[in-house]
Amino acid sequence: MGTIRQEKVASLLKRELAEIFVHKGNQILKGKMITVTVVRISPDLRNAKAYLSIFPTDDLKSDIEQVRARASEIRFDIGKSLRNQLRAIPEVLYYGDDSLDYAEQINELLDN
Numbered sequence: 001m002g003t004i005r006q007e008k009v010a011s012l013l014k015r016e017l018a019e020i021f022v023h024k025g026n027q028i029l030k031g032k033m034i035t036v037t038v039v040r041i042s043p044d045l046r047n048a049k050a051y052l053s054i055f056p057t058d059d060l061k062s063d064i065e066q067v068r069a070r071a072s073e074i075r076f077d078i079g080k081s082l083r084n085q086l087r088a089i090p091e092v093l094y095y096g097d098d099s100l101d102y103a104e105q106i107n108e109l110l111d112n
Helices: 002-030 058-067 073-080 098-112
Strands: 034-042 047-055 091-096
Touching: 002 034, 002 047, 002 073, 047 058, 058 073, 058 091, 073 091
Parallel strands: 047 091
Antiparallel strands: 034 047
């Protein structure tokens, strides 16, 4: 658990990433919906980890690689909208969130 400032910046980044993926998500991954599930930020507010859920996905790793390939463009968009609120725009690393798949597997096991 981080400081209040870390939590506020993480929430702000999560909201902004969600907006970017709503507007540019189809350019990044054609025909797929990208959802930001969790954003964690380092204590110095320079690095962040964003966990993404992608629907529908056949290969989560390749989809995440496509998002990572556009990371500088996404960071630029974050900078345009948050330039008056943050001194430095964090470097965001993207990871796949497979918690929904894990929950689905547990539900299947419980049903059997």
